[in-house]
Amino acid sequence: MVPLSFAGHNFLADPQGAMFWPAEKALLVADLHLEKASWFARVGQFLPPYDSQQTLAALTELVDRTAPERLYCLGDSFHDRFGCDRLPDAARAMLLALTGRLDWVWILGNHDPGFADHCGGRLVEEAHVRGLTLRHEADPRDPTPEISGHYHPKLRLQLRGKHVSRRCYVASEAKLILPAFGSLTGGLDAHHPEIRSKVGGQAAALVPVADRLLRFPIAA
Amino acid sequence: MAATGAGKTLAGFLPTICDLAETPAEGLHTLYISPLKALAVDVQRNLLTPIEEMGLPIRVEVRSGDTPSDRKARQRARPPQVLLTTPESLSLLLSYPDSFTMFAGVRNIVIDEIHAFARDKRGDLLGLSLARLQAIAPAMRRVGLSATVSDPDAYRHWLAPDADETLVDLVQGDPGAEPHLSILLPEDRIPWSGHSGRYAAKQVMKLIEQHKTSLVFCNTRGLAELIFQDLWRVNEQSLPIGVHHGSLALEARRKVEAAMADGRLRALVCTSSLDLGIDWGNVELVLQMGAPKGSSRLLQRIGRANHRLDEPSEGTIVPGNRFEYLEARAALDAVDAGELDPEIFRPGTLDTLAQHILACACAAPFEQGELLREIRSAAPYAGLSDEVYERVLQYIATGGYALRAYDKFRRLVEDSPGHWRITKPAVALQHRMNAGIIVDNPMMDVRFKNGRMLGRVEEGFASTLSVGDHIFFAGLSLEIERFKDSDIVVRASKHEARLVTYGGQRMSMTTHLADRVRAFLASSAEWHRFPDDVREWLEVQERRSRLPQPDELLVETFPFEGRHYMVMYSFEGWNAHQSLGMLITKRMEKAGLKPLGYVANDYAIAIYGLEPIDDPAPLLSPDILEGEFVEWVEQSMLLKRAFREVAVIGGLVERQHPGKRKTGKQVSFSTDLIYDVLRKYEPEHLLMKAAWEDARARMTELGRLARLVERAADQMVHVPADRVTPMAVPLMVVIGREALPGGGDAEDSLLIEAEALAQEAMRLD
Numbered sequence: 001m002v003p004l005s006f007a008g009h010n011f012l013a014d015p016q017g018a019m020f021w022p023a024e025k026a027l028l029v030a031d032l033h034l035e036k037a038s039w040f041a042r043v044g045q046f047l048p049p050y051d052s053q054q055t056l057a058a059l060t061e062l063v064d065r066t067a068p069e070r071l072y073c074l075g076d077s078f079h080d081r082f083g084c085d086r087l088p089d090a091a092r093a094m095l096l097a098l099t100g101r102l103d104w105v106w107i108l109g110n111h112d113p114g115f116a117d118h119c120g121g122r123l124v125e126e127a128h129v130r131g132l133t134l135r136h137e138a139d140p141r142d143p144t145p146e147i148s149g150h151y152h153p154k155l156r157l158q159l160r161g162k163h164v165s166r167r168c169y170v171a172s173e174a175k176l177i178l179p180a181f182g183s184l185t186g187g188l189d190a191h192h193p194e195i196r197s198k199v200g201g202q203a204a205a206l207v208p209v210a211d212r213l214l215r216f217p218i219a220a
Numbered sequence: 221m222a223a224t225g226a227g228k229t230l231a232g233f234l235p236t237i238c239d240l241a242e243t244p245a246e247g248l249h250t251l252y253i254s255p256l257k258a259l260a261v262d263v264q265r266n267l268l269t270p271i272e273e274m275g276l277p278i279r280v281e282v283r284s285g286d287t288p289s290d291r292k293a294r295q296r297a298r299p300p301q302v303l304l305t306t307p308e309s310l311s312l313l314l315s316y317p318d319s320f321t322m323f324a325g326v327r328n329i330v331i332d333e334i335h336a337f338a339r340d341k342r343g344d345l346l347g348l349s350l351a352r353l354q355a356i357a358p359a360m361r362r363v364g365l366s367a368t369v370s371d372p373d374a375y376r377h378w379l380a381p382d383a384d385e386t387l388v389d390l391v392q393g394d395p396g397a398e399p400h401l402s403i404l405l406p407e408d409r410i411p412w413s414g415h416s417g418r419y420a421a422k423q424v425m426k427l428i429e430q431h432k433t434s435l436v437f438c439n440t441r442g443l444a445e446l447i448f449q450d451l452w453r454v455n456e457q458s459l460p461i462g463v464h465h466g467s468l469a470l471e472a473r474r475k476v477e478a479a480m481a482d483g484r485l486r487a488l489v490c491t492s493s494l495d496l497g498i499d500w501g502n503v504e505l506v507l508q509m510g511a512p513k514g515s516s517r518l519l520q521r522i523g524r525a526n527h528r529l530d531e532p533s534e535g536t537i538v539p540g541n542r543f544e545y546l547e548a549r550a551a552l553d554a555v556d557a558g559e560l561d562p563e564i565f566r567p568g569t570l571d572t573l574a575q576h577i578l579a580c581a582c583a584a585p586f587e588q589g590e591l592l593r594e595i596r597s598a599a600p601y602a603g604l605s606d607e608v609y610e611r612v613l614q615y616i617a618t619g620g621y622a623l624r625a626y627d628k629f630r631r632l633v634e635d636s637p638g639h640w641r642i643t644k645p646a647v648a649l650q651h652r653m654n655a656g657i658i659v660d661n662p663m664m665d666v667r668f669k670n671g672r673m674l675g676r677v678e679e680g681f682a683s684t685l686s687v688g689d690h691i692f693f694a695g696l697s698l699e700i701e702r703f704k705d706s707d708i709v710v711r712a713s714k715h716e717a718r719l720v721t722y723g724g725q726r727m728s729m730t731t732h733l734a735d736r737v738r739a740f741l742a743s744s745a746e747w748h749r750f751p752d753d754v755r756e757w758l759e760v761q762e763r764r765s766r767l768p769q770p771d772e773l774l775v776e777t778f779p780f781e782g783r784h785y786m787v788m789y790s791f792e793g794w795n796a797h798q799s800l801g802m803l804i805t806k807r808m809e810k811a812g813l814k815p816l817g818y819v820a821n822d823y824a825i826a827i828y829g830l831e832p833i834d835d836p837a838p839l840l841s842p843d844i845l846e847g848e849f850v851e852w853v854e855q856s857m858l859l860k861r862a863f864r865e866v867a868v869i870g871g872l873v874e875r876q877h878p879g880k881r882k883t884g885k886q887v888s889f890s891t892d893l894i895y896d897v898l899r900k901y902e903p904e905h906l907l908m909k910a911a912w913e914d915a916r917a918r919m920t921e922l923g924r925l926a927r928l929v930e931r932a933a934d935q936m937v938h939v940p941a942d943r944v945t946p947m948a949v950p951l952m953v954v955i956g957r958e959a960l961p962g963g964g965d966a967e968d969s970l971l972i973e974a975e976a977l978a979q980e981a982m983r984l985d
Contacts, residue, residue, distance in 0.1 A: 038625060038626070041619070041625070041626045041629040042629055043646075043650075044629070044631050044646070044647060044650050045872070045873065045874060046618065046619025046620075046621075046626055046629075046872060047619075047872070047873070047889065047894060048619075048621065048894060048897045048898050048901065048902065048905075049619070049621055049623050049625035049626065050623070050897050050898075050900075050901040050902070051897065053901065054897055054900070054901070086625075088623060088625055156683065157971070164971060166971070183893070183897065184889070184893060184894075184897070186889075186890070207971060209968045209971060209972065210968065214971055214972060214975040215975065216975060
């Protein structure tokens with residue numbers, strides 16, 4: 001994990017998309033999209049039914065490593081409202097173990113309406129922590145500094161004839177968008193106008209590598 | 221089996237014409253299967269003429285992906301007597317319940333250019349469809365038409381029901397006149413490097429001027445565009461010349477094909493898209509730019525000239541460098557000796573089988589054992605085991621995962637043990653949307669502002685382009701105006717432009733030609749046949765280092781400009797050399813030899829680093845093929861690409877339909893992600909097995925790599941040289957022009973470098 005500061009707070013950013021907040025002893029992740037594969041199975045596309053397991057294994061590993069007291073899921077935690085019912089036994093056991101060992105906060109996203117049985121944890125629309133708003137989708141009208149998900153940002157570059165595509169954070173002065181943490185999630189180019197319009201000017205795509213955070217300016 | 225131009229296509233139809241002339245009847249009588257849509261159109265033209273001249277009441281129609289849907293519907297309701305189609309379209313027809321009545325009266329099936337696809341997945345699909353057709357129409361006779369091949373019996377075996385080749389009569393045509401073949405020598409010297417023969421544009425243009433019509437074959441689509449531009453520049457008489465390759469818009473190709481057929485073009489620059497036999501009787505000369513890579517391919521290309529049996533075809537090879545000169549010479553010798561490249565048949569692929577079984581299920585419920593017997597009557601699947609068949613059924617039904625998570629979403633269900641049917645009509649609709657064997661890389665359309673489509677380029681390449689860039693495409697220099705959804709909007713320009721590249725494997729020289737080139741190197745008695753500069757090159761090599769004997773693996777090491785080089789002359793083809801380069805540099809890293817990179821061509825591989833290599837043997841020890849190799853292949857693009865193909869053909873992910881994507885409704889999944897998940901959680905999954913089999917069997921390079929490493933153990937001869945050797949030069953000049961090898965760390969360093977550059981450029985002080 002490498003240092004990332006935003007709105008006067010210091011975080012540690014992980015390349016897969018999780019962010020640790022040492023001052024709060026909290027872990028932040030966005031867009032797990034659990035049970036996305038089984039959602040597609042309904043229409044005859046039999047993607048491997050291991051996406052939840054893989055996502056939760058990665059999350060468990062992070063929790064082991066950073067020992068947070070609280071974890072915020074910034075919405076779209078399940079791919080659809082019945083996702084939780086479809087969790088395979090192994091994945092369900094992993095999720096229950098996680099929500100049992102720390103204060104687990106589900107922030108609701110657009111894929112989450114009517115989301116009820118959530119394998120533990122508590123549900124909130126948004127959270128306000130140390131002057132920061134945590135919500136699913138960035139709200140350009142709200143001037144308070146905000147951390148959100150929803151857009152699955154990715155940095156796409158062509159470098160010496162090689163195509164590179166990486167999950168990235170997108171940050172401006174008052175907005176920070178996390179990449180999707182889910183194992184079976186696509187992404188939206190960080191330069192996409194939709195993202196630019198939400199974060200405002202002076203934005204950058206941030207990519208953690210082994211020992212530091214790379215910063216790629218995004219033209220407004 | 222007969223040479224191009226012998227009239228075999230018409231021969232295949234004669235029984236049908238006689239039959240229908242004597243006893244006219246409605247209903248489908250004869251199926252004609254061709255690997256190319258264009259070929260089916262061409263045959264229709266050539267077949268209609270005699271039928272009309274004889275005034276016979278025979279309807280002949282084409283059915284392919286390009287056929288309008290109203291005509292397709294009519295063809296099923298009231299089939300013509302003769303239907304010309306492709307393996308994919310035939311398989312789709314077999315997925316309809318009415319296939320049992322439509323095909324019941326079929327008497328004849330004619331499979332054209334059987335050599336071009338019997339050994340690939342389209343051949344698997346056709347083999348399975350043949351088995352099904354035979355079950356529907358037991359009296360159907362199978363006719364296969366083939367160009368000259370090295371092993372006709374293997375094709376008899378493929379064509380026969382139950383793979384019983386004694387049921388297939390072999391009719392061999394007159395071999396026809398011997399072709400006149402030559403190698404074009406440059407006015408000055410044969411270049412040290414390059415592989416396209418571009419240097420010879422002026423001489424090629426002169427040949428075009430001297431002949432009525434010429435075909436100019438290039439080994440890649442990008443090269444075809446480049447050669448076309450080169451020729452255009454020296455086309456002082458402004459002769460009408462054109463360009464043709466598989467990524468150009470259909471209309472553009474049809475226009476060029478029509479112009480060729482009418483004799484309106486003096487030359488056509490083309491690629492393997494024209495390897496097969498559309499009949500343009502008027503071609504006088506065939507030119508092969510760069511090395512021919514195989515003698516069979518060369519013969520087929522040369523056969524495109526002078527489509528008349530009694531006159532010789534004229535062909536000229538334009539080698540790109542000195543090794544390619546040797547390869548060209550080897551190919552001519554092989555043609556003279558009547559020696560063709562061996563054809564390797566491999567067992568039928570499982571993704572294709574899954575697609576076929578689902579097609580059968582869409583047509584009607586089936587009994588498991590009965591369908592298995594039918595499938596095994598197709599030669600590629602004669603050895604299909606009960607166990608694998610069962611796994612394929614489970615895969616189609618629920619994805620075949622050990623977790624059995626999708627039982628409630630089944631596509632296939634057993635009504636009683638062994639009796640299967642599809643669960644809902646939507647399964648059939650989905651199958652028909654996604655069926656097919658050819659899996660393209662994701663593409664973007666290249667269009668003018670007015671919407672006219674010029675063709676397609678791969679997304680990966682398109683992402684390297686920016687507005688204002690210029691590309692050579694469709695024979696034009698084009699400036700990028702803007703990107704819009706999946707379109708690249710362009711305007712014509714006169715600017716110097718970039719070459720369009722397409723991914724995928726390169727064509728490698730066949731082992732059989734490689735053996736001939738090695739034989740040349742080893743016997744100086746042959747050298748008098750070569751031009752002075754080639755002979756001199758070999759002589760100095762012999763004095764300064766060594767020429768490898770046919771059973772030797774020569775490895776040279778030498779310092780050059782502060783770096784240390786190791787060059788291996790392994791002759792196993794570009795693809796195998798790329799893989800090996802990656803593996804050896806990894807070993808060198810571990811051994812502290814500080815490798816910097818490598819380059820390869822079909823003939824050799826050069827690896828360079830900061831430390832001298834005193835003993836190359838441990839770098840090539842056979843255990844490289846066990847641990848490191850398997851690990852590397854699993855992570856490589858090779859296997860991921862194979863997986864992408866089996867995932868699409870096997871129906872795991874939906875096919876991308878170019879027009880549909882704009883609606884945004886279609887979700888695309890990265891098959892790389894799916895591959896990584898399966899590798900971790902279910903490495904024994906059917907599609908993983910299928911991807912590995914594909915990688916192993918179809919990409920023969922893996923076999924060549926194994927052979928190379930085996931040979932290395934006791935045949936390596938190490939020559940430490942004090943400086944660069946003549947044979948190393950063709951590779952040395954390429955160093956610096958190749959991209960860095962891939963991988964996580966390398967990618968990180970690229971990103972770090974890019975960030976630094978951007979920072980530097982954006983600094984305001």
